Amino acid sequence: MSNFPTDIEIAQNATLVHIKDIAAKIGVSNDDLEYYGKYKAKLPFHLQNENPQGKLILVTAMSPTKFGEGKTTMTIGLVDGLNSIGKKAIAVLREPSLGPVFGLKGGATGGGYSQVIPMEDINLHFTGDFSAIEKANNLLSAIIDNNLQNPKHSLNLDPKSIAWKRVMDMNDRALRQIIIGVGGKANGTMREDGFNITPASEVMAILCLSKDLEDLKIRLGNIFIGKTFDGKAIFARDLKVVGAMAVLLKEAIKPNLVQTLEGNPAILHGGPFASIAQGTNSIIATKTGLSLSDFVVTEAGFGADLGAEKFFHIKCGQSNLKPNAVVIVATIRAIKLHSGLGENELKTTNVLAINKGFCNLEKHIENIQKFGINPVVCINSFPEDTEDEYNEVKKLCLTKGVHAVTNTSFVDGGIGSVELAQKVLDEIDNTQNKFKPLYNYSDSIEQKIKTIASEIYGADSVEFSTKSRTQLKMINELGFNEFSICMAKTPASFSDNEKLIGRPTHFTVTVREFEIASGARFIIPLLGDVMRMPGLPAVPNSERIDIDNNGKIIGLS
Numbered sequence: 294m295s296n297f298p299t300d301i302e303i304a305q306n307a308t309l310v311h312i313k314d315i316a317a318k319i320g321v322s323n324d325d326l327e328y329y330g331k332y333k334a335k336l337p338f339h340l341q342n343e344n345p346q347g348k349l350i351l352v353t354a355m356s357p358t359k360f361g362e363g364k365t366t367m368t369i370g371l372v373d374g375l376n377s378i379g380k381k382a383i384a385v386l387r388e389p390s391l392g393p394v395f396g397l398k399g400g401a402t403g404g405g406y407s408q409v410i411p412m413e414d415i416n417l418h419f420t421g422d423f424s425a426i427e428k429a430n431n432l433l434s435a436i437i438d439n440n441l442q443n444p445k446h447s448l449n450l451d452p453k454s455i456a457w458k459r460v461m462d463m464n465d466r467a468l469r470q471i472i473i474g475v476g477g478k479a480n481g482t483m484r485e486d487g488f489n490i491t492p493a494s495e496v497m498a499i500l501c502l503s504k505d506l507e508d509l510k511i512r513l514g515n516i517f518i519g520k521t522f523d524g525k526a527i528f529a530r531d532l533k534v535v536g537a538m539a540v541l542l543k544e545a546i547k548p549n550l551v552q553t554l555e556g557n558p559a560i561l562h563g564g565p566f567a568s569i570a571q572g573t574n575s576i577i578a579t580k581t582g583l584s585l586s587d588f589v590v591t592e593a594g595f596g597a598d599l600g601a602e603k604f605f606h607i608k609c610g611q612s613n614l615k616p617n618a619v620v621i622v623a624t625i626r627a628i629k630l631h632s633g634l635g636e637n638e639l640k641t642t643n644v645l646a647i648n649k650g651f652c653n654l655e656k657h658i659e660n661i662q663k664f665g666i667n668p669v670v671c672i673n674s675f676p677e678d679t680e681d682e683y684n685e686v687k688k689l690c691l692t693k694g695v696h697a698v699t700n701t702s703f704v705d706g707g708i709g710s711v712e713l714a715q716k717v718l719d720e721i722d723n724t725q726n727k728f729k730p731l732y733n734y735s736d737s738i739e740q741k742i743k744t745i746a747s748e749i750y751g752a753d754s755v756e757f758s759t760k761s762r763t764q765l766k767m768i769n770e771l772g773f774n775e776f777s778i779c780m781a782k783t784p785a786s787f788s789d790n791e792k793l794i795g796r797p798t799h800f801t802v803t804v805r806e807f808e809i810a811s812g813a814r815f816i817i818p819l820l821g822d823v824m825r826m827p828g829l830p831a832v833p834n835s836e837r838i839d840i841d842n843n844g845k846i847i848g849l850s
Contacts, residue, residue: 297704300404301849304412307554315552319383319585327547329420332411335547336560336581338505345583348721349614352592352671353601353661354622355654356631356794357784361398362624363673363703367710368592370407370702371620371671371717373555374710375588380718382588384409384559385581387574388423388549389416390492390566392464392827395835399850401564405703407710409551409559413846422500423462423491423564425545429513429538430496434459434486436534437518438475441482448527452484454519456809462491466828489825492566496538498779498813500546501563501575502611509546510539512812517771526771529812548578555707558586567594569781569825571603571815576612595784597621597657598749605664606730607777607815615728617721619661619668620713623654623697625678628686631795640677647685652796654686656787658693660749665727669716670697674704696720734775738768741778742818746802750787756803761818764807773811781808782820789821 298306312334313323327335352368368384375382386409389401400416402409409415418424437457440448452475461468468488475482491497495516503509514530521527529535548562562578565571572594582589593600601619609615625647629639632650654670661668670690672683683699690697698716701709732744739757746752757765768774782802785791789802808817808825819825837848 299850300408301412301846303406303554304408304410305845307410309410310552310556312550312552315556315558316550319381319558321550321585326550332551333414333420334550335420335544336550337547338577340584341577341580342584343580345580347583347586348588348617349579349583350588350590350618350620350717351601351604351616352590352620352622353597353657354595355627355657356596356598356786358627358630359397359785362622362627363404364592364622365401366403366405366407366703367620367622367671367673367700368590369403369409369553369559370700370707370710371713372557372559372590373407373553373707374702374714375590376555376557377707378711378714380588380714381586382557382590383582383586384553384557385574385578385589385591386559386561387594388419388561388564390423390490390564391417391462392490392492394849395838396464396827396833397830399834406554406706407702408554409561410554411551413849415551415561416849419561420544420549422545422549422562425541426494426496426500427460427462427491429541430460430491430494432538432541433457433516433529433532433534436532438473440532441475448531449521449523450519450527451522452482455484457516457518459486459488460491460494461488464490464827464829466824466826469824469826487826490566490827492564493569493825495810495813496542497563497565498571498810498815500542501565501571501573502608502813503546504576506539506543506546509542510535513538514812516812517809546577548575548581567600567603568784569823571607571779572600573604573608576608576614579614580612597660598787599780599782599784601661602745602749603779605728606732607779609728610730610734610777611814615726616666617726618717619666620671620717621654621657621661621668622671622673623686624673624675625682625686626675628654633794642679642681644681644685647682648689650795651686651689653794655689655693656751656796658690658695663731663748665729667720667724668695669713669720670695671713672697672699674699674701734777738765738774738776738778738816742804745778745780750802751796751798752788752800752802754801756801758803758805760806761804768807768809768816771811773809773816776811777815779810779815779817780820781817781823781825783823789823
């Protein structure tokens, strides 16, 4: 594997098919495509059915290492595998954020011979959706501050109550908390503000949960801004900015069609992170895929305690979608790390460590089963893995009533996912769909948080800070009690402490504060020290990325 080509080398050596030919495979006419060059296109709304008949397959994962365990790679591999055995399948994925591209994890187009292409375009700006979301978000910020300094048009907003933040699609910890000046020399004031990363913007969440333009505008209007000095709640609609925000999003709300390395269709749309947002692509994209194919394979970010839980409670809850199957991606590397081994001990065969670290995967399996679905475990294969370790994972999974399959799509493409494809089809054919959420939306915000913490994380209790208690009272007064919950916490642990690996027990999670996403219809509890604006690592990926004089990009991963 030392001579194995890099992801970008594989992508750059691929022969791309014109996007009109990819569209033809799923019955989309040339007239319905809005071209962004020869290999990317926007799809219109009318291609989605409200109640599509395709089968929905969710790919999630065990608690990941800092480098990720390959959910996107396995998702694309499964789509190629399904198509290779004669099934009509589409990958429906999120768009990459520039934060990870230039930070630690790199891009989000898969890896090896299981990628979506054109890889460089998708990872770098793509069709401009993130830029449009950022601009719409920050237009609202500008209008808020403009209102504060104009007495004739003022809504009497209390600057200290303003909950809306600016966003930027880059990891920049210096922008988490800032002081801004409002007004000119005569009436200028200062107020505290801050930035979230664009994937955490409520505008991103709204775009991913909207049914169409009309729904988008209603949701944008419902964004909570803050309160007046006399306690009246102010929403974006009160600032008369909704139409302008929607205009900026008129193209971004349309899903994007691209292709896999094997020439199969892939729809990419939206990009919320799962650690600090809802972690999955748009409802429009998913329903479009389900309307155009027999199977949609989609993914939800980070481990199942984050992405899958939010997929079930937020996305499914607001769309009436029900997953027909779930795949949990695991790696021998991650299982060993959850046993307590150090990174320098991972390349040595250690069946005992597999047995000990399985507890993390076991908890994720149990969690998916709680929703009424029996998952399939996909072991993403790496060169240093051994058959003894694979067999131990498979044996342990069988004790939970679950099949585990080794997947080699990183090296072999779709052929490496055929066994996984067959197991997933068997699960769909032989199992009655009994999907159900774990909480009722009529439950209190506090009760819903406690349900997630106890049932999904395994926590003994939840503590609320004084600040969060005050915010919780306001949330209830505003009438947001029936919203979903979108937990923001570390992906490295079931707890809110990233050092508690494996399957921690006898722990408490702490809600530090809340953010409100009333347009998206969810409440965001911030657990532990998680931040909605990430920072860069000591040595960011940006140091390796360059472009030569012929326009060829290097170092992108």
